[in-house]
Amino acid sequence: xxxxxxxxxxGQVKDGRMDRRAFIKRMAAVGLTAPLANQILALGGVAMAxxxxxxxxxxxxxxxxxxxxxxxxxxxxxPHFATGTKDQDGxxxxxxxxxxxxADGNLNPILxxxxxxxxxxxxxxxAKSVVWKIKPGVKWHDGKPLTADDFVxxxxxASDPATAAVSISTYGDITVxxxxxxxxxxxxxxxxxxxxxxxxxxxxxxxxKHLFADYKGSKSRExxxxxxxxxxxxxxxxxFKPGDLxxxxxxxxxxxxxRPYFDTIEMKGGGDAVSAARAVIQTxxxxxxxxxxxxxxxxxxxxxxxxxxxxxATGGDIEFIAINFTDPNTEVDGERSSxxxxxxxxxxxxxxxxxxxxxxxxxxxxAIYGRAGRTTANxxxxxxxxxxxxxxxxxxxxxxxxxxxxxxxxVGADGIREKDGKKLxxxxxxxxxxxxxxxQAIVKQACQKAGIDVELKxxxxxxxxxxxxxxxxxxxxxxxxxxxxQIPMTQPDPxxxxxxxxxxxxxxxxxxxxxxNFPRYVNKDYDAAIAAAETxxxxxxxxxxxxxxxxxxxxxxVFIPVMHRLLVDASSNTLxxxxxxxxxxxxxxxxxxxxx
Amino acid sequence: xxxxxxxRLLIAIPSLLGxxxxxFFVLALAPGDPFSELATNPxxxxxxxxxxxxxxxxDDPIYLRxxxxxxxxVHGDWGFSFVSRMNVDTLILQxxxxxxxxxxxxxxxxxxxxxxxxxxxxxxxxxxxDQVANTLAFVGFSLPTFFTGILFILIFSVTxxxxxFVYSADIxxxxxxxxxxxxxxxxxxxxxxxxxxxxxxTRFVRSAMxxxxxxxxxxxxxxxxLGQAKVIVKHVMRNAMIPVVTLIALQMPAVFGGAIVTxxxxxxPGIGSLLISSILSNDxxxxxxxxxxxxxxxxxxxxxxxxxxxxxxxxxxLR
Numbered sequence: 001x002x003x004x005x006x007x008x009x010x011g012q013v014k015d016g017r018m019d020r021r022a023f024i025k026r027m028a029a030v031g032l033t034a035p036l037a038n039q040i041l042a043l044g045g046v047a048m049a050x051x052x053x054x055x056x057x058x059x060x061x062x063x064x065x066x067x068x069x070x071x072x073x074x075x076x077x078x079p080h081f082a083t084g085t086k087d088q089d090g091x092x093x094x095x096x097x098x099x100x101x102x103a104d105g106n107l108n109p110i111l112x113x114x115x116x117x118x119x120x121x122x123x124x125x126x127a128k129s130v131v132w133k134i135k136p137g138v139k140w141h142d143g144k145p146l147t148a149d150d151f152v153x154x155x156x157x158a159s160d161p162a163t164a165a166v167s168i169s170t171y172g173d174i175t176v177x178x179x180x181x182x183x184x185x186x187x188x189x190x191x192x193x194x195x196x197x198x199x200x201x202x203x204x205x206x207x208x209k210h211l212f213a214d215y216k217g218s219k220s221r222e223x224x225x226x227x228x229x230x231x232x233x234x235x236x237x238x239x240f241k242p243g244d245l246x247x248x249x250x251x252x253x254x255x256x257x258x259r260p261y262f263d264t265i266e267m268k269g270g271g272d273a274v275s276a277a278r279a280v281i282q283t284x285x286x287x288x289x290x291x292x293x294x295x296x297x298x299x300x301x302x303x304x305x306x307x308x309x310x311x312x313a314t315g316g317d318i319e320f321i322a323i324n325f326t327d328p329n330t331e332v333d334g335e336r337s338s339x340x341x342x343x344x345x346x347x348x349x350x351x352x353x354x355x356x357x358x359x360x361x362x363x364x365x366x367a368i369y370g371r372a373g374r375t376t377a378n379x380x381x382x383x384x385x386x387x388x389x390x391x392x393x394x395x396x397x398x399x400x401x402x403x404x405x406x407x408x409x410x411v412g413a414d415g416i417r418e419k420d421g422k423k424l425x426x427x428x429x430x431x432x433x434x435x436x437x438x439x440q441a442i443v444k445q446a447c448q449k450a451g452i453d454v455e456l457k458x459x460x461x462x463x464x465x466x467x468x469x470x471x472x473x474x475x476x477x478x479x480x481x482x483x484x485x486q487i488p489m490t491q492p493d494p495x496x497x498x499x500x501x502x503x504x505x506x507x508x509x510x511x512x513x514x515x516x517n518f519p520r521y522v523n524k525d526y527d528a529a530i531a532a533a534e535t536x537x538x539x540x541x542x543x544x545x546x547x548x549x550x551x552x553x554x555x556x557x558v559f560i561p562v563m564h565r566l567l568v569d570a571s572s573n574t575l576x577x578x579x580x581x582x583x584x585x586x587x588x589x590x591x592x593x594x595x596x
Numbered sequence: 597x598x599x600x601x602x603x604r605l606l607i608a609i610p611s612l613l614g615x616x617x618x619x620f621f622v623l624a625l626a627p628g629d630p631f632s633e634l635a636t637n638p639x640x641x642x643x644x645x646x647x648x649x650x651x652x653x654x655d656d657p658i659y660l661r662x663x664x665x666x667x668x669x670v671h672g673d674w675g676f677s678f679v680s681r682m683n684v685d686t687l688i689l690q691x692x693x694x695x696x697x698x699x700x701x702x703x704x705x706x707x708x709x710x711x712x713x714x715x716x717x718x719x720x721x722x723x724x725x726d727q728v729a730n731t732l733a734f735v736g737f738s739l740p741t742f743f744t745g746i747l748f749i750l751i752f753s754v755t756x757x758x759x760x761f762v763y764s765a766d767i768x769x770x771x772x773x774x775x776x777x778x779x780x781x782x783x784x785x786x787x788x789x790x791x792x793x794x795x796x797x798t799r800f801v802r803s804a805m806x807x808x809x810x811x812x813x814x815x816x817x818x819x820x821x822l823g824q825a826k827v828i829v830k831h832v833m834r835n836a837m838i839p840v841v842t843l844i845a846l847q848m849p850a851v852f853g854g855a856i857v858t859x860x861x862x863x864x865p866g867i868g869s870l871l872i873s874s875i876l877s878n879d880x881x882x883x884x885x886x887x888x889x890x891x892x893x894x895x896x897x898x899x900x901x902x903x904x905x906x907x908x909x910x911x912x913x914l915r
Binding site for chain 2: 065069072075076078081083161164165166168169218221226227239241242243244245247264268269270271272275278279282283285286462467
């Protein structure tokens with residue numbers, strides 16, 4: 001179908017001249033499935049069809065207790081102070097955002113009356129503002145009504161640097177104003193195509209103004225409700241012991257019909273992933289356990305005749321090997337991996353490409369990740385509309401060897417390739433973590449066959465991921481030739497995920513290595529594409545720009561994607577959890593229920 | 597006597613200061629950052645992390661931070677947890693009852709096993725009973741708790757499905773059912789810890805008894821025509837138990853300190869699991885408070901053991 005024709009049809013649906021169903025029918029006629037047709041509409045700025053969450057219970061409550069096991073328990077219950085997802089998960093039982101992300105990366109309204117769209121007047125044509133309508137009749141757990149003032153306050157609270165909220169980047173650059181008691185307008189400084197960030201998802205939880213108003217700014221840590229949340233959520237707070245237990249009970253005034261299903265909720269913390277899997281899958285002591293970072297073999301063994309199973313959710317988390325574009329062994333002005341140097345070996349693109357040919361992703365998947373991973377050539381792996389189809393990967397020692405031969409890297413007397421006196425020796429670092437050390441071994445073996453000598457190094461995670469300026473072993477310092485770790489994609493939009501690698505973001509001594517571009521990748525085309533994407537309001541063109549960025553990372557071999565990782569949880573056979581790879585585990589907790 | 601106690605208490609002050617300084621500087625110099633989890637999150641700008649560091653005083657020089665901590669501690673302020681953003685003393689007090697219950701029960705179980713077995717084995721050295729008790733004791737303290745713990749879970753929870761292996765501090769029940777549940781869930785951790793302790797204690801009791809049982813006054817007592825039971829309980833045990841009492845007093849701090857490994861395996865929300873999770877998340881104020889309180893308890897119970905020793909055995913004079 002011609003692009004033009006498609007666009008005019010999208011336009012018709014937008015204006016209401018053609019209805020959704022007719023559009024989907026016509027797409028089906030040319031061989032496109034309904035979900036794909038919906039995607040196209042969504043891309044074209046038509047409101048997403050609200051995903052029909054299958055929810056069967058016909059009355060509130062009666063479901064008994066819901067027992068969740070988080071092997072790292074929440075340590076605080078203010079979503080704007082959450083240091084990790086565990087804290088967000090705990091807070092989310094009680095606090096709610098305007099909307100959350102469903103499994104396909106679409107918005108699911110929670111406190112919003114409807115999802116803003118161009119059609120319903122919520123989205124401004126210039127992408128500089130968005131109006132959210134708040135669901136009427138929602139009450140805080142203490143009986144006070146939820147109004148626009150609470151949203152305006154949450155914005156003030158989170159954007160105040162003295163509060164030191166972790167959500168400051170979500171709220172810092174926007175202005176929130178009250179339109180009426182039940183609607184707010186968010187104003188952006190620049191056209192913002194990805195408008196669904198503030199008040200959506202984990203950082204979107206709204207705080208009650210009447211309880212937090214006195215604790216804004218530097219007094220934030222004294223708020224008694226930091227430890228005793230009062231929200232609008234499906235469960236009311238009962239008890240909290242940091243790191244150990246969060247308990248809640250059904251909220252009889254919850255604003256969604258027939259929800260929640262469970263009478264009480266309990267989130268227990270502590271222990272390790274394997275025994276958590278055991279408690280859910282084998283003994284059935286718990287209904288759901290979070291984040292099963294356990295080898296697939298072990299899970300398969302537990303699942304045999306057990307009381308539970310593993311469940312998967314697809315997001316965009318990517319495990320990769322990053323390549324250093326600067327020289328980690330030369331010190332310039334007291335800084336290694338300085339921008340003033342070029343990597344002696346990797347400045348030859350053939351070496352980077354050959355290395356990519358030497359990463360046996362299929363074996364890594366088979367030996368380590370199993371059902372929890374997908375092989376990929378892309379750095380950007382979701383949502384579907386942003387995934388590049390132009391890339392490919394392959395594992396071939398022969399091709400890699402030939403490529404290196406052709407580029408002039410000849411095998412020396414010791415079996416290691418060299419060129420102009422430079423030996424093909426690499427230092428490969430990662431954090432100490434079973435699967436990563438196994439991946440290192442697989443890569444090293446292939447490299448040896450191709451005449452590359454790889455030295456392996458593993459750094460304790462607390463050091464590797466710290467921002468300690470004095471420590472040489474952190475990942476942003478990158479005092480190695482290649483390094484491996486995972487970057488989670490925290491929202492179904494690539495803006496933040498891809499923005500990291502613009503040249504202004506390189507990690508240097510000057511910015512205390514806080515620049516997020518740790519491979520020190522510099523490419524003007526990439527910078528230009530990101531800049532264009534960030535103000536592009538046409539969703540189709542914007543997606544194309546991010547696909548271009550992904551393809552640039554691929555052609556320049558900045559990253560060698562090892563595995564597109566899925567979220568793995570354990571669930572009892574009867575529980576029906578509503579999970580999404582684009583949200584935290586409890587982001588749709590109101591939709592969980594049990595089926596006999 | 598009171599002079600002795602006073603002097604010991606005064607000596608304790610510099611040693612506690614020394615301990616706290618070493619602890620503090622080692623922790624401060626250790627790598628890691630309580631807010632490191634934020635660093636990998638692209639949503640959180642570096643400034644937030646910097647602001648948090650400044651807010652919690654992490655950017656001050658180490659000696660200044662130590663002095664701050666020390667003066668606060670003297671005033672009874674145990675500090676403020678970076679990770680939970682609450683007072684450390686509340687956190688510790690929340691965890692203390694569970695630890696006292698589980699570890700305390702384990703100690704009692706250990707005593708209940710060790711004293712009768714040890715005493716009986718000593719009265720009949722190298723008999724079959726003694727050999728068996730000795731062998732079991734060897735096996736007992738050679739097997740680490742993380743092994744026996746997992747073994748117990750596999751047998752009693754997974755295979756037989758008799759006992760739960762996730763400990764819950766708050767059981768949703770009242771009255772007799774609550775009591776039964778509390779006992780049921782504590783059986784495995786108490787057994788694992790208690791039997792481990794009992795193993796080494798049995799050997800200690802046995803050798804203490806053997807030291808005394810060969811002495812002349814015991815022979816005299818027997819010669820007087822006293823029965824075996826009376827000789828053992830009234831004459832031998834009374835003297836043999838003096839070192840055992842000291843040993844028990846020295847183990848008391850552990851009852852408060854918790855058992856890191858066992859608490860982790862059974863998810864017991866005690867002091868030990870608080871300590872390990874705080875260490876892993878670099879929550880220095882909590883680690884400092886727990887280890888320092890533990891150090892204080894060790895010093896205190898050492899003193900108590902010495903005083904007890906003098907009281908039980910008047911031949912020893914304390915000066």
